[in-house]
Structures are given as C-alpha cells and as structure tokens.
Amino acid sequence: MISNYIFSIFKEAKCIQLMHACMKVCIFSTCIVDLLYPDVGKATVELLQRFGCETFFPDKQICCGQPTYNSGYDRETITTFKNQLDALLSIDADYIVGPSGSCVAMLHEYKNIFKDDPEYSKKAQILYDKSFELTQFIYRVLGILDCGAELDDTATFHRSCHMTRLLGERTAPIVLLEHVKGLELIPLHNIQLCCGFGGTFSAKEPLLSEAMVDDKANNVLKTKAHILIACEQTCLMNIGGRINRRRDGSHITIMHIAEVLNHNVDTSRITYVKDTDHVMVPANGNGVF
Amino acid sequence: MGIATSDKPFTERIKDAEADKFMRASVAKAQDAQFQKRTEARRQLGHWEGWRDLSAEIRQHVIKHLPDYLEEFSDNVQKNGGHVFFAKDGNEASAFIKQLAIKKNVHHVVKSKSMVTTEIGLDKELLTIPGLSLMETDLAEFILQEDNWDEPTHIVFPTLHKNRNQIQKVFEKLGYDGDNDPEHMARFVRHYLRNYFMQADFGITGCNFAIADNGMINLVTNEGNADISMAIPKTQVVVMGMERIVPSLKEAEVLDNVLCRSAVGQKLTSYCTFSKGKEADEADGPDDFYVVIVDNGRSKMLNTDFEPMLQCIRCGSCLNVCPVYRQVGGKGYGSIYPGPMGEVLSPILGGYQEFKELPYACSLCAACTETCPVKIPLHELIRHHRYVEMDELHLDHSPSNALLKAVGKGTSSPTLFNDAMRFAHIALEPFGKKTTPEDIKNLYPDGKINHLPAIAPKLAHGWVDVRDLAVPPKYHQNFRHWYRHYEEEEEQEND
Known part of the structure; x- marks a missing residue:
C-alpha cells in the first residue's frame, strides 16, 4: 500500500517521471514474438526502460491460449491459461504489458473463463487489472504523448480488430504515431475490415482468408505508403506475407508500432500529457519500495 | 425442406462464391x-x-x-x-x-x-x-x-x-x-x-x-x-x-x-x-x-449459452459488416440464414452435421458484435459452437485435430515450448529461402518459407500456400536470449 501512497504523492505533485521510476513492469512477450520476431520484443523492452520502468520477464510464460481456445478446444486450453496466469503473476509487478492488443484482450477474457473457479477467478481479476497493451500503457498509464521517435517516411496504419473491438483501444496508437517526428500517416481505406488473419482461421480456411487478405493488401498498396504499421505482429505477418507472395509490394517495410516508437529516439523530445489526471495509479499496491 | 440452400460441400460453395466476381x-x-x-x-x-x-x-x-x-x-x-x-x-x-x-x-x-x-x-x-x-x-x-x-x-x-x-x-x-x-x-x-x-x-x-x-x-x-x-x-x-x-x-x-x-x-x-x-x-x-x-x-436455445441469439431482430447489419460475407455472399454459407447470425443460428436450427463448417468460416473479428443493435455477442457464440463441435461432439477426426491438440500441449508446458523455440530454426530452416532485395522489408530477417512439401500438415499448407512465412531466428538469437543478456549487461552497468 505504501507504494500506492508514494505514487499518489508524485501524482499530486505532477512528478510524472518519478511516478514511472517506481513502476515494475512484467513483459508479456507473446508466443509469436518468442518464436519469430525478437525485434518486436526488443523494441518493447527498450521503450519501457527508456521511460524509467523496471522490466521483468517470467520465463515460464508461453502463450495466451488463443490458437486452441479459438479453435474450440476449451478443455485442452485450460492448462495453457493456468500456466500463463501463474507465470505472469509470478513476479510481483505493478503492470503486465504486451505488444499485442489481441493477446492482452485474451488475458482479460480469463476473468470470464475462470469465473466459477474460486482460486483462479481471483488471480484472473488481478491479471485483468494489471494487463495493458503496449501503446495503451504508454499513453494511458505512463501519460506519454511523444515517445521522442523520428521516422521520415510515409506510413499507413492497420487497425487490428481485437485491439479495437475487444480491448476497446483505438486512440492510443494513433496519438502516439501522430507524434512521431517526420512520419506522414496516410489513411487506410476500409480500415474497419479484418485482414483475414483470425488465428487458426488463416490456416484452416485458406480460401476465405486469402480473399480477405487480398482486399486488405490492395488497400494498403493503394495508399502508396512505404511502411505498414500495426499493433499486432500477427496481422502484419498475414498482410506482409501475402504481399510478399504476390510480389507486388517490395517497396514496403513492415513495422510493429513498438519498432516505430523506438526508432531514432531523441529523449529530449519525449513529451508528457499536460493533464496527469488520466494517469492511473497501479491497481495493486504491492511492494515497489 | 430445411434451412439449407445447397447440397454442395462447403469448400465447393466457397470456391463457387469466390469465382463469382x-x-x-x-x-x-x-x-x-x-x-x-x-x-x-x-x-x-x-x-x-x-x-x-x-x-x-x-x-x-x-x-x-x-x-x-x-x-x-x-x-x-x-x-x-x-x-x-x-x-x-x-x-x-x-x-x-x-x-x-x-x-x-x-x-x-x-x-x-x-x-x-x-x-x-x-x-x-x-x-x-x-x-x-x-x-x-x-x-x-x-x-x-x-x-x-x-x-x-x-x-x-x-x-x-x-x-x-x-x-x-x-x-x-x-x-x-x-x-x-x-x-x-x-x-x-x-x-x-x-x-x-x-x-x-x-x-x-x-x-x-x-x-x-x-x-x-x-x-x-x-x-x-x-x-x-x-x-x-x-x-x-x-x-x-x-x-x-x-x-x-x-x-x-x-x-x-x-x-x-x-x-x-x-x-x-x-x-x-x-x-x-x-x-x-x-x-x-x-x-x-x-x-x-x-x-x-x-x-x-433457452437456458443455454446460445440464449442471447433469441434476442435477434433480423436486421442483417451483422451481414453488412462481416468481412467473410463480403467475400462469399449469402450462397457461400448454404443456409437461408447467412453471415454471423446465420453461423450461430444454422447449426442450432439445422443441426451440426449439416452446418459444422459454418462456425469456422469466421475470423472472430467481432465486427458483428460491435454493430449488433441488441448486443448479441455473436463472435463469442460462433466460438462457442466450435467448442461444442470439438470438445463436446468430437466432430473433427482429421490430422488437424491432432495437430491442434499438440499445440495445446505445447502451449501449456514451459519445457515443451522451450524445445519448440530451440528447434524451430533447425526444423524450418531447410524449407527456407534467402531474403532478397525484392522481398518486403523487416519481415524476413532470417529468410522466408514460400513452399512446403506435399506431406506437410494441412494447416501448415493453409498458411504457406497463401503467404510467405518467416524462418524463425536461431535459438541464441531469439527474444528470450536477448533479454537475458540485456539484463545481465544492465546489472553489470549498475554494479
């Protein structure tokens, strides 16, 4: 509780940097980053540390469970959920932050899945309160407007479905991207349409998924932007992978938003929101000091 | 006479629909x-x-x-x-x-x-x-x-x-x-x-x-x-x-x-x-x-997880936002009730045997749930059908079923997952090709896989037949290795 108290004092005094310095953040890497895209994970860690957060990585974490849960294998997935929950809570961090809106939304869903389990329902509630998607955490919790990044190029942003519709976050990534120096954002036509990834859907229903991703790829190419950005590496794998197969977009660079916000950073440009009122106090009050 | 509109198998219907420009x-x-x-x-x-x-x-x-x-x-x-x-x-x-x-x-x-x-x-x-x-x-x-x-x-x-x-x-x-x-x-x-x-x-x-x-x-x-x-x-x-x-x-x-x-x-x-x-x-x-x-x-549906479907007022707005419906229209579904509401309703009214594929014709993007004026959690109910099919009725006996169950095991055991990270590069590298300047940037640092042998699992083909896959990084170059190393350096600096 003492940390909460000190945190509130810093908040009152609008000492936002000091607030960050007392935050312990558990990195939720996601299995895709672990298996395929180390650079996204690196950018995530570097960003959080730059803002003063102390990061931790529990080794036992694996996957949020979506591949099997969303395919209908509820029973098989229960152990996956429990392993993930226990792993992420094994470190007494103030926050759990991951570079994927979809995977974080899945962590939130544990609350419903374990609602009848006396032991895990409590843990799931803690997980729910502590877990944030990366840009959501940077903007809403750390209260940062400008990450100090610079990227002189044109880009378009793919708005991921689970991030916007299940996690309910559509503002944070846009605000942060708009503050990247030199970055010109070109609107993506039909931004609300799914790219056709859908987890195992993309492998189980390749015909449907192909038609959907072709639509999305066409819209991306029509923007003539050089960079495609998203908060979801899996969507990028799908859209980028399709464009690469079609051989019609070799000028495109794929960047996870963490890589953009971590690009060419000048720390003197880091800007905080003026009003710290929307900056949240950690959900638990455990042991920072 | 039921709610079915076609005798053709699901995949054929999808192909027909997609051919109809x-x-x-x-x-x-x-x-x-x-x-x-x-x-x-x-x-x-x-x-x-x-x-x-x-x-x-x-x-x-x-x-x-x-x-x-x-x-x-x-x-x-x-x-x-x-x-x-x-x-x-x-x-x-x-x-x-x-x-x-x-x-x-x-x-x-x-x-x-x-x-x-x-x-x-x-x-x-x-x-x-x-x-x-x-x-x-x-x-x-x-x-x-x-x-x-x-x-x-x-x-x-x-x-x-x-x-x-x-x-x-x-x-x-x-x-x-x-x-x-x-x-x-x-x-x-x-x-x-x-x-x-x-x-x-x-x-x-x-x-x-x-x-x-x-x-x-x-x-x-x-x-x-x-x-x-x-x-x-x-x-x-x-x-x-x-x-x-x-x-x-x-x-x-x-x-x-x-x-x-x-x-x-x-x-x-x-x-x-x-x-x-x-x-x-x-x-x-x-x-x-x-x-x-x-x-x-x-x-x-009464008193079951599907009860919210009875709230439906048949406005069709879930069809109008559905990215799958956009590609295959009504005929692809083979039911008089197509789109998201149809994916929920058809297996209930017409039976799982006839409509077992429908709940999988969905990327769970939740556009339907977002637009529904009476707040039916459509994408959740679609997912729930998958649960009924897989865990209750055991309708899938294909190799994909075994593969997904193996994924379930792999994502619940830190030891198995560690093995997966250890061998991912070694196992997939032989199928990979070098990245060239013609390739999209920053997606294939360790090469790409754009072709799989015929004996590869159907699910792997499902991905690779449509899009290129990244070759996983070498074990000692993956994120966790980097993090451990990074942390050690930090500690040394602090000392």
Missing part, C-alpha cells in the same frame, strides 16, 4: 453503402450506445419471460377475434396453414417477405394444393420466385447477388420490354402484382414484432406490399418465430427505431404498420385472422 463486387458495394447510411442514421438518433443497451435489455427481458408474454399475446389476439396456433416445428406450421387454405377453398395466395416462412418451406408446401396460385409480393422475393425459386442470399436484401441486367432478363419472361432502369422495372412489377392483390383470398405475412398487451402485429416494410397483403384477402395468416415479441407499443417504438436504422439505414421504413383482424365498421382487413407461432428449434 460480380457477386463479390456487388456485396462489397452494398456493404460500403450501408456502412455510410447506417452510421449516419444512428448518429442522427444520438446516444446510440444507450439505445443499444435499452434494446438489449428489452429483448433479454422478453426472452426471460417468454412463456408469459406468449400467453398474454395469444390471449389478446383471441380477444380481438383472431386465432393462434403454436407449431412445434416447420412441418406442423406448414401443415396447419395448408389445411387452413384447403378448408377455406383458397385459390389465390399473396405473400409478403418473411424469413420464417422460407425457413419452414411454406411456399413449396402450399403449391402442392391443386389449383392454387401463390405470389410473393415483396419485390426482391418476387424476383427470386420468378427466377425458378432462386435462394435468398441476404435476410434483408434477398437478391443482393443479382444485378439489374439479370433482373431485367427475369422480367422479360413475364412480358417486360423496357430497359434495366430499376424504377421502370419496379413500376412494371407494381402493375403486374396489382391483379394478384385484387383477387387474393389468402394473405400471408411475417411479423417484425408481436405486441403482447394488445395482440397486434408490427410490420416494417418499404414497399407497402405487406399492408395490401393484410388489407385485401379475407383470410390473413401471420407466421412468426416464437421470440419475436415485445411487451407493449412503447418497446416496439424503441426496437423499430434501432431495427430500421440498423437494417436499411433509414430513420423509419416507408411503412410501419400495426394491425390486427378487421375492426367492426371498417371495410378493409381480414375477416379471419390467424397467427402461427413457430418454435422449430428455437426453444433449444
């Missing part, structure tokens, strides 16, 4: 147009989320007290001089209406579009009566009827898959000799149908909402054909799904508001009618008024 373009165009209209109509109403909450609350309340409201409604219909028949299934409903038509010695039936009559196969049943003529009077349904009973592909816009030239051809068979201007064609149909209306002795309509406390039927249409179908024939039969009920006019007002805005992007449709049997001293309206209330599998 015209249909896909027209669905996409309709979706985009509806997006604009719907968004604007909802914005004009203001406080859309509040209206959604209220609508969902009304529907949930009714479903919770469904037997009571059905009884109240039925009592009031009878008080008004009408008759009510409760049908357990489609056969019972069709048989009742058929017997009624025979008893009344009916010759000319006019119908106005109703999903539930399509669901129970009423048209075909009635046409077995010798000497009976049946005319669908909703413009779109009329086109389908005259095109050799083509199947509807949308619950609100049944002919979304046809263009004006195709429709012109259908009408030419009826003597139309004008151009393909929709207005001209509609005028032709108006005259054509007028004769049928004037001699009709049996009218069949659906029901958007049944008002429990006064026994009235609420219909919203844009053509007025339902109103004539009710006004002229001596006998009127209303066919309704058992859940289409509201407590009173107050709730009907709320739901009509969200229905019209969600279905067609209008504040209100051109006609919004509340009717019952003939009032004394009035000239028009039926002498005999029947309401057939159909269960046909709906009660199976």
Whole structure:
C-alpha cells in the first residue's frame, strides 16, 4: 500500500517521471514474438526502460491460449491459461504489458473463463487489472504523448480488430504515431475490415482468408505508403506475407508500432500529457519500495 | 425442406462464391453503402450506445419471460377475434396453414417477405394444393420466385447477388420490354402484382414484432406490399418465430427505431404498420385472422449459452459488416440464414452435421458484435459452437485435430515450448529461402518459407500456400536470449 501512497504523492505533485521510476513492469512477450520476431520484443523492452520502468520477464510464460481456445478446444486450453496466469503473476509487478492488443484482450477474457473457479477467478481479476497493451500503457498509464521517435517516411496504419473491438483501444496508437517526428500517416481505406488473419482461421480456411487478405493488401498498396504499421505482429505477418507472395509490394517495410516508437529516439523530445489526471495509479499496491 | 440452400460441400460453395466476381463486387458495394447510411442514421438518433443497451435489455427481458408474454399475446389476439396456433416445428406450421387454405377453398395466395416462412418451406408446401396460385409480393422475393425459386442470399436484401441486367432478363419472361432502369422495372412489377392483390383470398405475412398487451402485429416494410397483403384477402395468416415479441407499443417504438436504422439505414421504413383482424365498421382487413407461432428449434436455445441469439431482430447489419460475407455472399454459407447470425443460428436450427463448417468460416473479428443493435455477442457464440463441435461432439477426426491438440500441449508446458523455440530454426530452416532485395522489408530477417512439401500438415499448407512465412531466428538469437543478456549487461552497468 505504501507504494500506492508514494505514487499518489508524485501524482499530486505532477512528478510524472518519478511516478514511472517506481513502476515494475512484467513483459508479456507473446508466443509469436518468442518464436519469430525478437525485434518486436526488443523494441518493447527498450521503450519501457527508456521511460524509467523496471522490466521483468517470467520465463515460464508461453502463450495466451488463443490458437486452441479459438479453435474450440476449451478443455485442452485450460492448462495453457493456468500456466500463463501463474507465470505472469509470478513476479510481483505493478503492470503486465504486451505488444499485442489481441493477446492482452485474451488475458482479460480469463476473468470470464475462470469465473466459477474460486482460486483462479481471483488471480484472473488481478491479471485483468494489471494487463495493458503496449501503446495503451504508454499513453494511458505512463501519460506519454511523444515517445521522442523520428521516422521520415510515409506510413499507413492497420487497425487490428481485437485491439479495437475487444480491448476497446483505438486512440492510443494513433496519438502516439501522430507524434512521431517526420512520419506522414496516410489513411487506410476500409480500415474497419479484418485482414483475414483470425488465428487458426488463416490456416484452416485458406480460401476465405486469402480473399480477405487480398482486399486488405490492395488497400494498403493503394495508399502508396512505404511502411505498414500495426499493433499486432500477427496481422502484419498475414498482410506482409501475402504481399510478399504476390510480389507486388517490395517497396514496403513492415513495422510493429513498438519498432516505430523506438526508432531514432531523441529523449529530449519525449513529451508528457499536460493533464496527469488520466494517469492511473497501479491497481495493486504491492511492494515497489 | 430445411434451412439449407445447397447440397454442395462447403469448400465447393466457397470456391463457387469466390469465382463469382460480380457477386463479390456487388456485396462489397452494398456493404460500403450501408456502412455510410447506417452510421449516419444512428448518429442522427444520438446516444446510440444507450439505445443499444435499452434494446438489449428489452429483448433479454422478453426472452426471460417468454412463456408469459406468449400467453398474454395469444390471449389478446383471441380477444380481438383472431386465432393462434403454436407449431412445434416447420412441418406442423406448414401443415396447419395448408389445411387452413384447403378448408377455406383458397385459390389465390399473396405473400409478403418473411424469413420464417422460407425457413419452414411454406411456399413449396402450399403449391402442392391443386389449383392454387401463390405470389410473393415483396419485390426482391418476387424476383427470386420468378427466377425458378432462386435462394435468398441476404435476410434483408434477398437478391443482393443479382444485378439489374439479370433482373431485367427475369422480367422479360413475364412480358417486360423496357430497359434495366430499376424504377421502370419496379413500376412494371407494381402493375403486374396489382391483379394478384385484387383477387387474393389468402394473405400471408411475417411479423417484425408481436405486441403482447394488445395482440397486434408490427410490420416494417418499404414497399407497402405487406399492408395490401393484410388489407385485401379475407383470410390473413401471420407466421412468426416464437421470440419475436415485445411487451407493449412503447418497446416496439424503441426496437423499430434501432431495427430500421440498423437494417436499411433509414430513420423509419416507408411503412410501419400495426394491425390486427378487421375492426367492426371498417371495410378493409381480414375477416379471419390467424397467427402461427413457430418454435422449430428455437426453444433449444433457452437456458443455454446460445440464449442471447433469441434476442435477434433480423436486421442483417451483422451481414453488412462481416468481412467473410463480403467475400462469399449469402450462397457461400448454404443456409437461408447467412453471415454471423446465420453461423450461430444454422447449426442450432439445422443441426451440426449439416452446418459444422459454418462456425469456422469466421475470423472472430467481432465486427458483428460491435454493430449488433441488441448486443448479441455473436463472435463469442460462433466460438462457442466450435467448442461444442470439438470438445463436446468430437466432430473433427482429421490430422488437424491432432495437430491442434499438440499445440495445446505445447502451449501449456514451459519445457515443451522451450524445445519448440530451440528447434524451430533447425526444423524450418531447410524449407527456407534467402531474403532478397525484392522481398518486403523487416519481415524476413532470417529468410522466408514460400513452399512446403506435399506431406506437410494441412494447416501448415493453409498458411504457406497463401503467404510467405518467416524462418524463425536461431535459438541464441531469439527474444528470450536477448533479454537475458540485456539484463545481465544492465546489472553489470549498475554494479
């Protein structure tokens, strides 16, 4: 509780940097980053540390469970959920932050899945309160407007479905991207349409998924932007992978938003929101000091 | 006759639908147009989320007290001089209406579009009566009827898959000799149908909402054909799904508001009618008024995880936002109920054996859940069907089933996952190719896989046949290695 108290004092005094310095953040890497895209994970860690957060990585974490849960294998997935929950809570961090809106939304869903389990329902509630998607955490919790990044190029942003519709976050990534120096954002036509990834859907229903991703790829190419950005590496794998197969977009660079916000950073440009009122106090009050 | 519209296997239907370039373009165009209209109509109403909450609350309340409201409604219909028949299934409903038509010695039936009559196969049943003529009077349904009973592909816009030239051809068979201007064609149909209306002795309509406390039927249409179908024939039969009920006019007002805005992007449709049997001293309206209330599998949803589906008011806005529907249109689903609501409803009403693929024709993007005016968690219910199929009914015996179960094991054991990270690069590298300057940037640092041998699992082919896959990084270059190393450096610096 003492940390909460000190945190509130810093908040009152609008000492936002000091607030960050007392935050312990558990990195939720996601299995895709672990298996395929180390650079996204690196950018995530570097960003959080730059803002003063102390990061931790529990080794036992694996996957949020979506591949099997969303395919209908509820029973098989229960152990996956429990392993993930226990792993992420094994470190007494103030926050759990991951570079994927979809995977974080899945962590939130544990609350419903374990609602009848006396032991895990409590843990799931803690997980729910502590877990944030990366840009959501940077903007809403750390209260940062400008990450100090610079990227002189044109880009378009793919708005991921689970991030916007299940996690309910559509503002944070846009605000942060708009503050990247030199970055010109070109609107993506039909931004609300799914790219056709859908987890195992993309492998189980390749015909449907192909038609959907072709639509999305066409819209991306029509923007003539050089960079495609998203908060979801899996969507990028799908859209980028399709464009690469079609051989019609070799000028495109794929960047996870963490890589953009971590690009060419000048720390003197880091800007905080003026009003710290929307900056949240950690959900638990455990042991920072 | 069930709700199935096709005998073809699912994959073939998808291939057919995707080959139909015209249909896909027209669905996409309709979706985009509806997006604009719907968004604007909802914005004009203001406080859309509040209206959604209220609508969902009304529907949930009714479903919770469904037997009571059905009884109240039925009592009031009878008080008004009408008759009510409760049908357990489609056969019972069709048989009742058929017997009624025979008893009344009916010759000319006019119908106005109703999903539930399509669901129970009423048209075909009635046409077995010798000497009976049946005319669908909703413009779109009329086109389908005259095109050799083509199947509807949308619950609100049944002919979304046809263009004006195709429709012109259908009408030419009826003597139309004008151009393909929709207005001209509609005028032709108006005259054509007028004769049928004037001699009709049996009218069949659906029901958007049944008002429990006064026994009235609420219909919203844009053509007025339902109103004539009710006004002229001596006998009127209303066919309704058992859940289409509201407590009173107050709730009907709320739901009509969200229905019209969600279905067609209008504040209100051109006609919004509340009717019952003939009032004394009035000239028009039926002498005999029947309401057939159909269960046909709906009660199976009560008190289950699928109960929220009974909230559905058939506005079709989930079809209009669905990215899968956009690609395959209604025909791809093989059910009269396509799109997200159809993926939930079809396996319940038509059985898992027939529709087991439908819940998988979904990327769980939740656009449907977001737009639903009565807040049905559609994508969650679609996922729940997958659970019933895999964990309860064990319908999948393919290698994909074993593979996904293995993924389940791999994602629940830190040791196995560590092995996966350790061997990912070694196992996949042989299939990889070097990244070239022609490749997209920053997606394939360690090479790409764009081809797999035939013996590779179907799921792996599903991904790699469509898009390039990244070769995983070497074990000592993965994220966790980097992090451990990074942390050690930090600690050394701090010391």
